[in-house]
Amino acid sequence: MNYSKYYISLVGALFTMPAFCQSSVIFYGIVDTGIEYISHANASGDKLFRMPAITGSLPSRWGLRGSEDLGGGYKAVFTLEGGFNLRGGDLGQGGRLFGRQSWVGVSGPFGTVSFGRQYTMTYLALLDNDVLGPAIYSLGSLDAYVPNARSDNSIAYKGTFAGFTLGATYSFGRDSAGTGNSPGQGTCAGSIASDFNQCRGWSAMVKYDAPMFGVVASYEEQRGGTNAAFSFFDGVAPVAIASSGDKDTRIQANAYVRFSGVKIVGGWLGRSVEPASASTASVRSNIYYAGASYLVTPFLNVDGEAYRIINREHDTRATLSTVRVMYFLSKRSAVYTQVAYLANSTHARYGVSSGGAGATPGAGMGQTGAMVGLRHLF
Numbered sequence: 001m002n003y004s005k006y007y008i009s010l011v012g013a014l015f016t017m018p019a020f021c022q023s024s025v026i027f028y029g030i031v032d033t034g035i036e037y038i039s040h041a042n043a044s045g046d047k048l049f050r051m052p053a054i055t056g057s058l059p060s061r062w063g064l065r066g067s068e069d070l071g072g073g074y075k076a077v078f079t080l081e082g083g084f085n086l087r088g089g090d091l092g093q094g095g096r097l098f099g100r101q102s103w104v105g106v107s108g109p110f111g112t113v114s115f116g117r118q119y120t121m122t123y124l125a126l127l128d129n130d131v132l133g134p135a136i137y138s139l140g141s142l143d144a145y146v147p148n149a150r151s152d153n154s155i156a157y158k159g160t161f162a163g164f165t166l167g168a169t170y171s172f173g174r175d176s177a178g179t180g181n182s183p184g185q186g187t188c189a190g191s192i193a194s195d196f197n198q199c200r201g202w203s204a205m206v207k208y209d210a211p212m213f214g215v216v217a218s219y220e221e222q223r224g225g226t227n228a229a230f231s232f233f234d235g236v237a238p239v240a241i242a243s244s245g246d247k248d249t250r251i252q253a254n255a256y257v258r259f260s261g262v263k264i265v266g267g268w269l270g271r272s273v274e275p276a277s278a279s280t281a282s283v284r285s286n287i288y289y290a291g292a293s294y295l296v297t298p299f300l301n302v303d304g305e306a307y308r309i310i311n312r313e314h315d316t317r318a319t320l321s322t323v324r325v326m327y328f329l330s331k332r333s334a335v336y337t338q339v340a341y342l343a344n345s346t347h348a349r350y351g352v353s354s355g356g357a358g359a360t361p362g363a364g365m366g367q368t369g370a371m372v373g374l375r376h377l378f
Helices: 003-016
Strands: 023-038 048-050 061-071 074-083 101-108 111-119 150-161 164-171 201-209 213-223 247-259 262-274 283-297 300-311 316-328 333-344 367-377
Touching: 061 101, 101 150, 111 164
Parallel strands: none
Antiparallel strands: 023 048, 023 061, 023 367, 061 074, 074 101, 101 111, 111 150, 150 164, 164 201, 201 213, 213 247, 247 262, 262 283, 283 300, 300 316, 316 333, 333 367
16 A cells, blocks of 8 residues: 555645634743842842842743634633743743643633633732732732732633623642742642542632723632641741641732723732641731722823731731833833832831842831833733
């Protein structure tokens, strides 16, 4: 049998078949970095100049997003997205190739069901309700998990109906690669045969959007397990939560309103860590925030936000205030400057910058952060 003729005929037949389905793949990304100044970057009060490792106005990333029309209003969809650091060219998320997102699913009139490494509802609930998002001086400076709210081994659902968006995730084990999902969490891998609840997590969200306003609420629970830990990022060392009975939960409620070209946001994020053992004390924190964004001209945007965190068990509190000015050079490129000040209470050591380690102040020290940067979307 002449195999070469057989394969040529087969390939030719494939290319001449009717196109019953349409598919598309999009390559996209963000490159964003600049120069940062931080005062009181250590216990001696020294200042620091650096190129941040993690984020600027947004974290740098690249990805592939695709879909295939299956007919009847259904599509097969996927996203592969990796983070990287411009200053050294290294991968983010513990060196994972697709550490930001890695999932496949099916979408239709009912919504989207997907499987893989995905954002939890804690992250998705903030997309329209936090004007600074994962910028370098923002909510992530006080709770580093929030801009890194992802889970491995997860099943997710999200659907929108008449302005209401419902979403949920369930993870069998939130860190299967063992590289950590966010600072202070350890490397809690997954369930084991003798303990189904170890390292599992779930989240849920209810959201409503109208033309001029929106409101959202979300809940997320993570269970402890081998190598898991919790940190409140206030200078107190991380504490192990090795039992599957240990719970780390976050609840939030926030809203936004638009009028006369201005967007105003506000909300609350409450966190509670409840160890199963009575020998380890429960710890709670509350973050309150409000902000606004105004497009002054088609080329100039000004936004700012203020955050207040209170942790009574650790006796730590802080207030963070940030202003950002962005000038759009084109639809894809922009230059920006952002300035922030963080005031710590007597025992607190929160850091103003979420741009990487190495800038933790001494207890009670305030910090000023300032950054000039360049961002390009592709």
